[in-house]
Amino acid sequence: xxxxxxxxxxxxxxxxxxxxxxxxxxxxxxxxxxxxxxxxxxxxxxxxxxxxxxxxxxxxxxxxxxxxxxxxxxxxxxxxxxxxxxxxxxxxxxxxxxxxxxxxxxxxxxxxxxxxxxxxxxxxxxxxxxxxxxxxxxxxxxxxxxxxxxxxxxxxxxxxxxxxxxxxxxxxxxxxxxxxxxxxxxxxxxxxxxxxxxxxxxxxxxxxxxxxxxxxxxxxxxxxxxxxxxxxxxxxxxxxxxxxxxxxxxxxxxxxxxxxxxxxxxxxxxxxxxxxxxxxxxxxxxxxxxxxxxxxxxxxxxxxxxxxxxxxxxxxxxxxxxxxxxxxxxxxxxxxxxxxxxxxxxxxxxxxxxxxxxxxxxxxxxxxxxxxxxxxxxxxxxxxxxxxxxxxxxxxxxxxxxxxxxxxxxxxxxxxxxxxxxxxxxxxxxxxxxxxxxxxxxxxxxxxxxxxxxxxxxxxxxxxxxxxxxxxxxxxxxxxxxxxxxxxxxxxxxxxxxxxxxxxxxxxxxxxxxxxxxxxxxxxxxxxxxxxxxxxxxxxxxxxxxxxxxxxxxxxxxxxxxxxxxxxxxxxxxxxxxxxxxxxxxxxxxxxxxxxxxxxxxxxxxxxxxxxxxxxxxxxxxxxxxxxxxxxxxxxxxxxxxxxxxxxxxxxxxxxxxxxxxxxxxxxxxxxxxxxxxxxxxxxxx
Ligand code: ADP
Ligand code: MG
Numbered sequence: 001x002x003x004x005x006x007x008x009x010x011x012x013x014x015x016x017x018x019x020x021x022x023x024x025x026x027x028x029x030x031x032x033x034x035x036x037x038x039x040x041x042x043x044x045x046x047x048x049x050x051x052x053x054x055x056x057x058x059x060x061x062x063x064x065x066x067x068x069x070x071x072x073x074x075x076x077x078x079x080x081x082x083x084x085x086x087x088x089x090x091x092x093x094x095x096x097x098x099x100x101x102x103x104x105x106x107x108x109x110x111x112x113x114x115x116x117x118x119x120x121x122x123x124x125x126x127x128x129x130x131x132x133x134x135x136x137x138x139x140x141x142x143x144x145x146x147x148x149x150x151x152x153x154x155x156x157x158x159x160x161x162x163x164x165x166x167x168x169x170x171x172x173x174x175x176x177x178x179x180x181x182x183x184x185x186x187x188x189x190x191x192x193x194x195x196x197x198x199x200x201x202x203x204x205x206x207x208x209x210x211x212x213x214x215x216x217x218x219x220x221x222x223x224x225x226x227x228x229x230x231x232x233x234x235x236x237x238x239x240x241x242x243x244x245x246x247x248x249x250x251x252x253x254x255x256x257x258x259x260x261x262x263x264x265x266x267x268x269x270x271x272x273x274x275x276x277x278x279x280x281x282x283x284x285x286x287x288x289x290x291x292x293x294x295x296x297x298x299x300x301x302x303x304x305x306x307x308x309x310x311x312x313x314x315x316x317x318x319x320x321x322x323x324x325x326x327x328x329x330x331x332x333x334x335x336x337x338x339x340x341x342x343x344x345x346x347x348x349x350x351x352x353x354x355x356x357x358x359x360x361x362x363x364x365x366x367x368x369x370x371x372x373x374x375x376x377x378x379x380x381x382x383x384x385x386x387x388x389x390x391x392x393x394x395x396x397x398x399x400x401x402x403x404x405x406x407x408x409x410x411x412x413x414x415x416x417x418x419x420x421x422x423x424x425x426x427x428x429x430x431x432x433x434x435x436x437x438x439x440x441x442x443x444x445x446x447x448x449x450x451x452x453x454x455x456x457x458x459x460x461x462x463x464x465x466x467x468x469x470x471x472x473x474x475x476x477x478x479x480x481x482x483x484x485x486x487x488x489x490x491x492x493x494x495x496x497x498x499x500x501x502x503x504x505x506x507x508x509x510x511x512x513x514x515x516x517x518x519x520x521x522x523x524x525x526x527x528x529x530x531x532x533x534x535x536x537x538x539x540x541x542x543x544x545x546x547x548x549x550x551x552x553x554x555x556x557x558x559x560x561x562x563x564x565x566x567x568x569x570x571x572x573x574x575x576x577x578x579x580x581x582x583x584x585x586x587x588x589x590x591x592x593x594x595x596x597x598x599x600x601x602x603x604x605x606x607x608x609x610x611x612x613x614x615x616x617x618x619x620x621x622x623x624x625x626x627x628x629x630x631x632x633x634x635x636x637x638x639x640x641x642x643x644x645x646x647x648x649x650x651x652x653x654x655x656x657x658x659x660x661x662x663x664x665x666x667x668x669x670x671x672x673x674x675x676x677x678x679x680x681x682x683x684x685x686x
Contacts, residue, residue, distance in 0.1 A: 004159050006152070014147045019640070024675065026160050027171060027192050028218070028640055029153070031140035033208060037106055038135050038200035044079030046109045046116055053106045053134070054082065054118075055126065061097050073097055075105065082109070083117040102126040137197035138204070157196050164189065174668045174675070175221065179657055183220070184213075191217040210646055219642040220650060220657075225676035226639070227658040228669045240414050242283035243386050247275075247309035251338050252302055258337065259298070266444035267295055273440045274303050274418060278387070283405065284416035289423075290442030291612035292576025293449065296420045297330050299442070300389050303418050304331075308340065308367045312386025315408070315415075316370045319392050321346050321522050322529075326551070327391065328370045335368065345371035345380060348522060382408070387416045392423075422576070423569050423616065451610045452558075452579040453586050456603045458593040465559055465588055466507055473511050473538040477583070478555040481541045482574055484562045493543045494519040500561070501541040512536060517543040544574065553581035563589040563606075564599040568619040572612055598622065621645055640676075 004023075007015070020026050040055045056077040064070050071094055073084040084105065086093075097103075107121030126132050142153040164171060173180075173188050180187065186194070191214040198207065206212045210219070256263075263271065270288055277284035290296050304314040316331070318324040324346055331342055343357045343366035360366040364383030369375060385408045408415040419437065457465060469479050481504065483497040494517040501515040514528045514537035531537045533552050540555075544566070558578045563571055571589070579585035589603055605618045661669040 004156055006155060011148070011152070014145060017145045018143065018148065023160050023163070024171065026156060027164075027196075029142060029157075030195050030215075030218070030641060031142050033141050034138035034198060034202070034204060035106070035141060036200070036204075037139050038137065040104070040134060042079035043075070043077045043082050046080075046082065048109050048111045048116065051106075051108045053104060055102065055104045055132075056081070058097055058099055058101045058103060061094065061099065063094070071097075075103060081115070083112055083115050084121055084123070085112065085117050085119045087120070096125065102128065104132050137199060138202055140196055161193060161196055164193070172671070174672045175224075175657075176661075176665050176668065179660060183653065183657075185217045185220060186213055188217065188221070190214070210641075210643065215641070216647075216650070219647050220654065221672065222639060222642045222676050223647065223650060223654045224657050224661070225672045227654050228661060229673045229677050231658060231662060232673070237285060238282055240283055241281055241412055242414050242416050243310070243312060244281045245278040245307050245310040245312065245386055245416065247278070247306040249309065251305040251309050251340075254338060255301065255305060255334055258334075261446065263298070264295065264442075264444045264446055266290075266442045267299055270299055270440040270442055271302050273438075274299070275306060277438070278303070278306055278416055283414040284418065285437050286417070286440055287419045287421065287437040288440045288442065289421055291445065292422045292573050293580055294442040294445050296391075296422070296442065297327065298334075300327075300391070300418065300420060301331060301334050304368055304387065304389065305335075305338075307387040307416070310386065312384045313361070313364065313366070313382050314368045314387045314389065315375050315382070315385060316368065316389045317375050317391065318370075318372060321348065321372060322525060323391065324370055324372050325522065325526055331368060331370060340368060341366045343369045345369060345374050345377075346522075347372060347374045349374070382410075385410060385415045387418065389418045389420070391420050422573055422612075448582050449579060450582070450584055452575055453584065454575065454589065454607045454610075455586070456589045456591065456607055458595075459561070459590050460593060462590065465590055466504070468586075468588070469504075469539060469557065469559065470508055470511075472557045473508075476554075477557055478532065478535065478537070478552065479539045480555055480558040480577060481539060482558065482560045483541065483543055484560065484565045491519065493517060497541055497543050504539060504541060508539065511538040513538070514540045515542070516540065544570070551580060552577070556581065556583050556585040557588070558586070559588045559590055561590050562592050563603060564591050564595060568602055568606055568615050568622075569612075571606055572610075572615050575606070 015021075015026075018029060020029055035051055037053050039053065041052050043054050043056055046052070046054070054075070054077070056075040058073055059076050059081065060074040062072050064072055068087055071086040071089045073086075075082055075084055084107075102125065103123050104126055105118060105121040105123040107118035109116055109118060111117075124132070140154065140157070142150060142157075144150060144153060171189050171192060175185070175188070185191075194202070194214040195207075195212075195218075203212065207215065210216075270290075274284070274286060274288075277286055288296055288299060300316065304316065307314045316327060318327055328342065328344055335342065341360065343360045345354070345357055345361075349357065357366075358380060361369055362381045362383060369380075369382075374380075388405070388408055405414050405417060469481070472479055481500060483493070483500050497515060497517045501513055505511075505513045514532055516525050516528050520528070528537065528540075532540050532555075535554060555578055558575060560566075560571065560574060566574075575587045578587060589606065591599070591603065595603070602618075602622060605615060609615055658669075661672070
């Protein structure tokens with residue numbers, strides 16, 4: 001970088017903040033938009049809103065003393081006049097702007113009190129008789145950061161583009177000719193030159209959308225590089241070994257026989273897919289996606305039993321204590337009759353109790369271990385771990401997944417991994433962020449569920465909502481009342497829930513009100529949940545801790561306070577806590593008025609749809625992949641130019657091209673990954 005003029009260590013450091021480390025990075029740092037300084041417009045033709053250049057003579061200069069002192073300059077050409085307005089100006093500046101001086105100005109035209117104006121235009125005096133040249137290209141406006149000026153970036157790109165003329169090696173064309181012709185894409189150098197310095201007639205609206213062929217060319221190349229790199233990751237995974245877990249069905253058969261229900265066709269299909277994976281001597285990396293309530297837990301249990309039948313241990317990890325406890329309960333109920341031993345590890349478990357559990361795990365006495373992240377602390381040693389099951393995977397990223405697998409390494413073997421998520425991951429994201437996983441879909445709910453009816457109500461109708469709760473409980477139903485907060489703070493969340501519980505207890509004295517939040521001790525929480533499940537509590541006030549896992553079929557009404565604060569996918573999951581029995585269920589989204597247009601639109605999606613995938617897709621369109629996946633994930637899908645929502649139409653072509661590249665042009669494929677992902681790939685290899 002420092003080989004460029006005007007780049008010393010200081011500037012280099014600032015550029016690094018923009019992700020610019022090499023000349024090539026600079027070339028891939030594309031303009032956000034453009035300004036047109038290629039023409040001078042007649043002043044009489046101006047319309048408000050346009051950003052453009054004009055030239056004229058100063059007619060009049062005056063300093064106006066109002067609320068703010070300002071310098072007003074009237075500029076005219078043969079077609080009309082415009083007012084230039086400056087709030088900050090020096091005396092020298094004012095002197096230089098005398099009557100009759102010719103000025104070339106560039107700025108945004110807007111409606112002033114009496115006429116069209118430009119506020120603080122860029123300007124330059126034109127000496128009499130001389131003509132100023134116009135720019136030959138549209139002027140790029142780059143993303144900047146503190147301490148890096150627009151002009152610096154223009155100057156630097158100018159230098160690199162000039163180098164490109166003489167030394168094109170910095171930008172070798174890596175897409176094979178036939179591929180490029182088949183896709184009718186411009187070559188890389190042309191595309192880059194065009195985007196940094198477009199010709200005067202370049203279609204600006206198309207460029208703003210990112211839909212210009214030159215942009216599409218780069219987008220394509222970037223997506224291709226990601227696709228190839230994820231394929232490599234998979235290839236490597238296939239080279240590691242895992243114990244083949246055949247299993248003889250001696251445990252699965254009695255479990256299925258004792259279940260009060262039949263597996264749905266979707267559950268059976270997914271169980272079959274997993275069964276085949278586990279029988280291979282290659283670590284399974286499978287993601288099971290299924291909407292809330294589709295029955296993923298029993299699928300996990302059957303998977304676990306296959307490993308236990310084969311004589312190995314299983315670790316089941318959940319993201320929260322509450323969820324881990326719930327799984328522990330389900331698994332005890334299902335598996336203890338089969339004489340299985342289940343151990344239990346969470347962050348709260350300490351001292352002797354913890355040591356006892358560790359001992360059971362290390363000796364292999366416990367075939368199944370349920371817990372939170374604490375399962376993977378250094379002193380948790382397994383006698384023989386064959387399978388790791390992770391529930392609610394969207395909180396873990398690729399690197400964490402691989403790290404977990406390494407922890408479970410046993411000799412040359414890695415455990416199999418099964419990952420379960422209720423967050424429906426739109427296809428576009430699944431193909432990029434999760435391309436290292438095989439995906440199974442449980443796309444069917446158990447029979448007898450009725451969709452939850454959702455209404456959206458402002459909180460000034462709270463009384464009505466409270467009456468609904470009263471009526472519901474009087475009819476023998478149970479109710480969830482969910483409090484949300486913007487702050488992540490568990491303490492504030494807990495306080496909000498406590499306040500709600502208190503006021504509801506007061507207004508509804510005939511009801512038994514329970515309260516759960518993140519700061520209540522886990523055994524106490526468990527007791528409350530158990531009482532709610534047993535029907536002893538009518539109204540359960542809760543924070544979003546009940547988001548996942550909790551299963552109470554008699555609960556058929558849910559109130560969510562301030563739903564506008566949560567993402568759609570999260571709301572959908574919350575709502576999935578009701579509608580589990582056969583009675584009609586309702587969800588009331590009680591928002592704080594007034595609601596922004598965007599929030600209104602989002603809540604309407606929830607009211608109209610109960611399809612988790614559609615909701616997630618909309619959420620993605622409205623909030624972007626980072627938000628939908630949670631911040632931890634964004635590091636993985638960081639794209640410089642491509643946009644997974646905007647460019648999803650390209651993904652099929654990208655996959656085909658990735659096949660071709662890997663098979664027929666492995667060297668270019670590797671160079672492409674290096675160009676776009678550089679060091680990040682090394683990191684991905686853990
Ligand atoms: P999730 O996929 O959200 O984790 P669960 O595994 O908690 O869903 O299942 C939700 C409820 O549905 C549980 O009470 C479970 O016992 C029940 N269930 C699961 N599979 C079936 C099925 N095939 N038929 C009927 N009920 C089922
Ligand atoms: Mg679940």
